[in-house]
Amino acid sequence: xxxxxxxxxxxxxxxxxxxxxxxxxxxxxxxxxxxxxxxxxxxxxxxxxxxxxxxxxxxxxxxxxxxxxxxxxxxxxxxxxxxxxxxxxxxxxxxxxxxxxxxxxxxxxxxxxxxxxxxxxxxxxxxxxxxxxxxxxxxxxxxxxxxxxxxxxxxxxxxxxxxxxxxxxxxxxxxxxxxxxxxxxxxxxxxxxxxxxxxxxxxxxxxxxxxxxxxxxxxxxxxxxxxxxxxxxxxxxxxxxxxxxxxxxxxxxxxxxxxxxxxxxxxxxxxxxxxxxxxxxxxxxxxxxxxxxxxxxxxxxxxxxxxxxxxxxxxxxxxxxxxxxxxxxxxxxxxxxxxxxxxxxxxxxxxxxxxxxxxxxxxxxxxxxxxxxxxxxxxxxxxxxxxxxxxxxxxxxxxxxxxxxxxxxxxxxxxxxxxxxxxxxxxxxxxxxxxxxxxxx
Ligand code: PEP
Ligand code: MN
Numbered sequence: 001x002x003x004x005x006x007x008x009x010x011x012x013x014x015x016x017x018x019x020x021x022x023x024x025x026x027x028x029x030x031x032x033x034x035x036x037x038x039x040x041x042x043x044x045x046x047x048x049x050x051x052x053x054x055x056x057x058x059x060x061x062x063x064x065x066x067x068x069x070x071x072x073x074x075x076x077x078x079x080x081x082x083x084x085x086x087x088x089x090x091x092x093x094x095x096x097x098x099x100x101x102x103x104x105x106x107x108x109x110x111x112x113x114x115x116x117x118x119x120x121x122x123x124x125x126x127x128x129x130x131x132x133x134x135x136x137x138x139x140x141x142x143x144x145x146x147x148x149x150x151x152x153x154x155x156x157x158x159x160x161x162x163x164x165x166x167x168x169x170x171x172x173x174x175x176x177x178x179x180x181x182x183x184x185x186x187x188x189x190x191x192x193x194x195x196x197x198x199x200x201x202x203x204x205x206x207x208x209x210x211x212x213x214x215x216x217x218x219x220x221x222x223x224x225x226x227x228x229x230x231x232x233x234x235x236x237x238x239x240x241x242x243x244x245x246x247x248x249x250x251x252x253x254x255x256x257x258x259x260x261x262x263x264x265x266x267x268x269x270x271x272x273x274x275x276x277x278x279x280x281x282x283x284x285x286x287x288x289x290x291x292x293x294x295x296x297x298x299x300x301x302x303x304x305x306x307x308x309x310x311x312x313x314x315x316x317x318x319x320x321x322x323x324x325x326x327x328x329x330x331x332x333x334x335x336x337x338x339x340x341x342x343x344x345x346x347x348x349x350x351x352x353x354x355x356x357x358x359x360x361x362x363x364x365x366x367x368x369x370x371x372x373x374x375x376x377x378x379x380x381x382x383x384x385x386x387x388x389x390x391x392x393x394x395x396x397x398x399x400x401x402x403x404x405x406x407x408x409x410x411x412x413x414x415x416x417x418x419x420x421x422x423x424x425x426x427x428x429x430x431x432x433x434x435x436x437x438x439x440x441x
Contacts, residue, residue, distance in 0.1 A: 067419040
């Protein structure tokens with residue numbers, strides 16, 4: 001058993017019940033022979049960018065689908081998601097006056113932790129959907145049976161997505177001037193756009209000033225963009241872990257950054273053990289039940305060297321609890337001398353079932369949790385390092401509220417998520433502009 005397989009001696013929550021272990025072994029062997037999706041040096045560069053966030057010199061914007069699906073690996077969907085993230089980043093960069101580190105929940109976000117093993121519809125009980133890496137959403141026994149061949153599809157879908165993302169972000173599509181023009185369109189077209197006219201106008205003037213000064217830096221034309229996902233199915237993540245030839249250290253080359261979810265962050269569990277062995281930047285979700293001792297123990301295990309940029313705590317307390325639960329954690333972690341990135345996930349603590357029966361989130365709760373997160377950090381003199389959001393570039397109707405005022409009765413129109421409700425393009429931009437405005441308050 002190599003070092004990377006030490007996790008096998010620890011209890012692993014949320015692993016798919018693969019029906020045929022032999023078939024799984026074949027898939028894992030094949031994945032082990034495949035080229036890396038990302039390079040160790042890129043993971044190191046992201047770690048150094050996140051170190052700047054930890055020091056209070058940069059901001060982290062992370063976002064994308066709750067669950068990517070194979071049928072949405074298309075140029076339109078990937079482009080619109082990327083475009084939305086870039087637009088948000090442009091607004092936040094101006095408002096925060098610091099670099100924004102851009103990380104997608106993309107090119108690997110195919111595996112989902114679930115609260116139940118089975119689901120019953122009309123008296124029929126079947127295994128729950130665990131993400132496209134494991135089984136299908138369709139409610140039939142065939143589709144819901146875990147199939148390890150899907151791990152290969154995950155690898156190929158991730159590769160295709162990443163290839164397109166790399167082309168878009170370095171090939172001129174992400175030029176800041178173009179991104180700003182998209183934002184101007186949004187301000188002109190969205191119902192709440194008027195509110196943002198002033199901010200958009202200021203960015204326009206700043207760009208005009210730079211142009212007048214003859215500044216036409218390469219930095220405006222390309223962006224650094226990183227891929228992240230929840231490291232959930234450990235057979236897949238371990239099969240894509242490689243020893244870096246430069247340093248001899250292990251990197252999970254399935255994505256630049258991986259995170260551990262709220263349901264799998266047990267200190268003595270397999271996921272934390274796995275993450276402790278790899279050099280990638282690591283995120284850990286922290287829900288409202290997290291104690292300061294839990295957080296300190298996670299630091300001890302995942303970031304024993306107290307290396308800024310190594311560890312990101314993604315807090316998801318819920319709007320109603322963030323002001324109460326977050327201060328104790330931040331205070332004790334800061335007092336311990338650790339320099340983690342604090343990032344707010346304003347989605348997962350604010351989910352509820354609407355009257356019409358859809359799993360949804362209210363835009364105002366999302367915004368309120370972000371505001372609470374900023375308030376807590378400002379109160380303590382620590383850095384509100386970033387936000388982590390579930391979003392899509394499409395005009396879906398999955399979260400209620402926002403400038404377009406999506407109502408419960410509208411949810412049925414375009415409810416397309418394979419798992420949790422995402423902000424649509426306009427709600428995501430609303431959030432970026434409103435967060436930007438909090439920088440002036
Ligand atoms: C998620 O990010 O989709 C997720 C499941 O989050 P959490 O682990 O915070 O519940
Ligand atoms: Mn989710």
